[in-house]
Amino acid sequence: MSSGGFANRTWQEWLSSLPAFFLLLGVIAYTTSADIHAQLLKLGQSTWDSYFDLRNDPQAPTCDPSINIDAELARLVATHKAEAVEDEFGLFDDEPLDTESMRESLENSKSLCQEKFESFESIQGQMTTGVIIYRTVERFVADVVAFGLSAQKFILAFLVLICAATATLSRHQIAMRPMESALDHRWSSLLQFIANSMLFYSSIEFWALSYVGKESIDAAREGIHASWVIGFGLLAICSLYQLVNIPKDAKKGGSFGHAMLSVPLYTQMCLISGTYFMLQGHTAGIGVYLDKMMDFSDMFLNLGLYVWTGMMLKETRLASLVFNTFRPFRMPTELLAFVAVVVAAVPTAYTGASGIFVIAVGAVIYQELRRAGARRQLALATTAMSGSMGVVLRPCLLVVIIAYLNRDVTTDELFYWGNRVFFLTAFLFLAFVWLTRDKEVKNNPAPLSQAIPEALKLMLPILPYVVIVAGVVIFYHVVLDTALNEFSAPRILPVMMLGFLVYEHFTRKRVSSASVAMAGDSDHVEPEYQGIERATRTSINETTAHIGALLLLMGLSVSIGGVMERSGVMELFPTVFDSQFAAMTALVVLLVFVGMVMDPYGAVILVNATVAVIAFDSGIEPLHFWMVCLVAFELGYLSPPVALNHLLTRQVVGEDEVDQARNEGTTFWRRHEKILLPLLTMGTALLLVAYVPLWYMSN
Template identity: 50%
Template structure:
């Protein structure tokens, strides 16, 4: 890594102008996401501390009532009756309209109700004045401040996403880190790629400028325009991107090779640039000059989800700074598995962190180098190692709490996340079994695994270094669950996981003694949880089920708490009582070799992870932003309208839809593709009798296939990025069968294509299989 030539306070200019703002935006996003949780807990604390806190919190904000709490009702009634009679006498139409009669009883009742309302306001005011204390005022100030900050900043999520995209995109542009089919090596590569980026960024700037002019004209004609202020930021941001590309074109790097091919140079153009050029050409031909800017605005409508994706990228980069991946491989190493079997186990284990990092290839960036090196260490051929590394970033797309599934559920009401994840686990198992079968047919050496009696004891001993991580992670989970009443799921993962990774880095990089603080915090929380579990058990035995619970749900909840507490308590006991006796045993010493870009210090780890996050956010979010525009081209082209609303056979409909989904998955980022599919193809599927849950599971599997299939093959591109271009080139074979030469592509394609065909067609043949795979979950009201 090149050392910056100019620094301020030991930080490069890049860190001050890109990484620091990115970190601030990410922290603001976490605060906004957790703000409602924090505020609700503050209200609960206030209510538990001061009776009727909801009333007392109005101290200083409720004005003294001006009404009379004890008026003379008889006198007011007579005056009102007299006034109404006079008004009727003066009205020539009173007799015609039937308003000449004055109802004295109704007037008296109305005045009495007004008196009661007035007395209530006075009682409320006097209660606040009598019971309010300086403590209430101080707490109310904090609680109200949190509520105001959250509500105010919550209105600017679009601005946060806009700034994040533009800052990170400029960083990726200047660092030459945008995703392309080939890296830039030669002078021709650089000239072609940079020139294309300059043209694309200039077109983006023009689109944003024209869109602002259109909005100004709309406002002058009386049309109300929302979030107009964003135009200035888009224009300024695209101007910076254009200037960055022009600067790069003028100042050529010194490390470029001479020569090169113009044809290969085209492959170095970033994918977002291809999309920008294609979309601009299409929109210009239609006279829709501001088309790209319009679709970028559509992306802003889902600002929360894309900000969460940025958090997932940060989570993945912090995960890269930890030793967790190495420790997990240390547990597997004693089994001495054959390469194919090791790849199978790696995919099974990697699916979980893949789902927890957004299933967007972030896990490949975070742990891909470790996975590849460990598979090579286990004896895997390079083609197999590359295939497994690429697949490690896609297998978890159907598992909880994958962000892609959350987006699908957010876009339409026909399916829920619970239903998608319930079907997803079954399809994940199917894909995993298929990989095992195909890999065994493709193996070049006999399958092997160490005897259980030999491997199991060593593997269990190597679990001991993972116990501290279990304690740290468990403390964070229990704190959020029991103190903040927020469980880890697809909605809270972007909030909880960054805190969890920060806690792990504090333990691992700053001081191992932090573990004692986590254990001290965890023990009382577990003790309180055991007491709550016992109280719940007593309620279950007595039949006094709390409101909102049923016998079954309460029983399941108590069992879940019991086993959670037993496991976490076991971690503490084993770590502090058993592990010290095993000190010096080589089985507990993890194999770990520091990697490039991984710091042994907390400050360095946070710097590296944030710097990498900034670059990857710029590369991925620009790709996703232009994917939305590419979807707009397809949507406006009328191709989808060419599909008939109803086909003669559901089999024909399924075939056409499957082919269409695979093609979209091959050329588009999955997040942009989901938006397009939901707007165009989904209704065609529903009209032809394809169940919504069935359709969306087909979509997810098709996108998994798209991650791994050329011409884009995003996960292979990310694998090349982390493994190294030279290493990928060295894996190429010039002899052997076609399958051996292209195994890194063909093995993943064979697995996912078979899974896609099975998921698409087998449920149509069996109603029982369809109901089992795509079970609708009824939610009790």
């Protein structure tokens, strides 16, 4: 049996990757089924005028269409007279009967009854075999959609817990430093065990709290509570297993400081928030805030689909082929880095979060920059920034959420100024990367007359991918009446990636890797292609670990937001500032800090509920404030000591590359370029976005 056979699959593939694969496919299935169902209803109505009546078996009317008007009228008159005789005390006025009105009413009722029977017989007559088969299919699709929507929260809970257990057992959680020594492993596993035990206990308390004042709770809520309790119990067992099974290849010794830095960020957040809530006597606190993920289950499931999309993209040749088209120009690596961050802004706008994009495509960008000759520090800086510029572009979901939460701004306004912020940030990146280039390196750009024909030739292999993209987009638009936007992208992009994998399965040659070199790059050897099954399996394996690490971190960042909200930290902030410049300065510092410790979606919700009103009352325009907010968040994700985008970059690139980067360069800038270049770019952009409009309005 080949290496890709069933016998050689690991425990992770059987117990986590395979279930995660079916869960993600299920999300795509029921969300796409909603589009299919809408089209089935339209087609049914256009084929049969009364299809909405044909969807269900008609019920025969209970009235009598052949009623004798005269006999019924006589019966009603007799009944009225009998009731008058029984009224011996004269309690009711003996009003004369209006027999003409009664007859008219009976005739109308008879006419309406006959119409009901005619409609019933007409529907029965149209109930052909074709209608019955069609409505059976349509109602089945409707049931799939209804089941998917009702199971959406369960899917998210299972996905988070399965993937979190995988990330824990594979030591793939996001931390500021990797675990290297035995001391690192011991302290990290111990604190993870304590944190997971806190989550387990808090979930039990939250479950019990749900019964307060109630005899019972909804069965679905009961199931969610049970899922959290069982899942966090298993997580605690996983971390306990890691504690007693230190890897044999772990280095001896180690320092306490490094060990603390190797503790995953979600663990640190859980210990902080859990300790706070327990001291406040609110032991269910973490469970309450973590459960808020269920209110945005569709959003978090979409993030999982985006991660899977990126992992499948990494298994294709598309990114390499795109970068190949720039090689004939022999442009400096600094200019190529600029091209990379600008091109990456478009897919980032669909994912809606820079961290998601770094996880999804960061490894591809880093590899291609290194292949083009970029130094490691520059490649790491570019990878960390690759998603930072696109969060202000249409159709970024984060901007849509801001507009949804605030009636003072619209998406059109935010995207209009977002385009200008994007061009500003791109220009600053180009300026700083060019000013800090290696001046000793002599560039020899190719003549355009030579480079353009070669680049056009290298674009030919990309055309099939363009055809696949166009085909999928046209299919969804024409057949399902669904355009590619921020709402449909999560279910459409994975279909495109699967199309790429199918195409490559039938076109890539299975030859020795030693004989396969990328066009225009004789130093790069393309790995041997193993087929669609291996590519899909590899992508879902990586997706599982990344989803577990990222979604658990996002969930615990919500609890940190709860601590900030309940502790009154925000109340220490002045409610209004006399000076707009003073208000902006304080807000910039606070927003950057929030961006350092919270995921973007949770941060927007927290800021909208607490900080936004302070800005507005201090005279800062809502549109101006939210643009500052978006840029400040991105600076926060790039700022030490947390620097989440750098942590995600290290996770997808590999610790070996980061270690080698630390030893490169002879100047302070070169040794720390991966941190300094993003800080300088986004920091300058933030200062300009924050203060130039205030200065302009004050003059």
